Amino acid sequence: MLSADEPTGNLDASTGTRVxxxxxxxxxREGTTLVMVTHDPDVARLAQRRVHLRAGRIERIDExxxx
Numbered sequence: 001m002l003s004a005d006e007p008t009g010n011l012d013a014s015t016g017t018r019v020x021x022x023x024x025x026x027x028x029r030e031g032t033t034l035v036m037v038t039h040d041p042d043v044a045r046l047a048q049r050r051v052h053l054r055a056g057r058i059e060r061i062d063e064x065x066x067x
Contacts, residue, residue: 002027004035006039049063
C-alpha cells in the first residue's frame with residue numbers, strides 16, 4: 001500500500017501536478033493500492049473511490065466516479 005497524506009500540500013503547482021499524475025502510475029506498476037488523504041476537492045476528484053469521513057466516521061463512499 002502506498003499512503004499519501006496531503007501529498008500536494010506543501011508543493012508548488014507544477015510539482016503537485018507531477019505527483020498527482022505519477023502516483024497512480026507508480027502504484028499500478030508496483031501492483032499496490034494508493035491511499036491518498038486530502039482536503040482538496042480537486043485532488044479528491046481524481047480518485048476511483050472516495051471515502052468521506054466526518055468526526056472519525058464514514059459518512060459516504062463514492063465509487064467508480066472519475067470527475
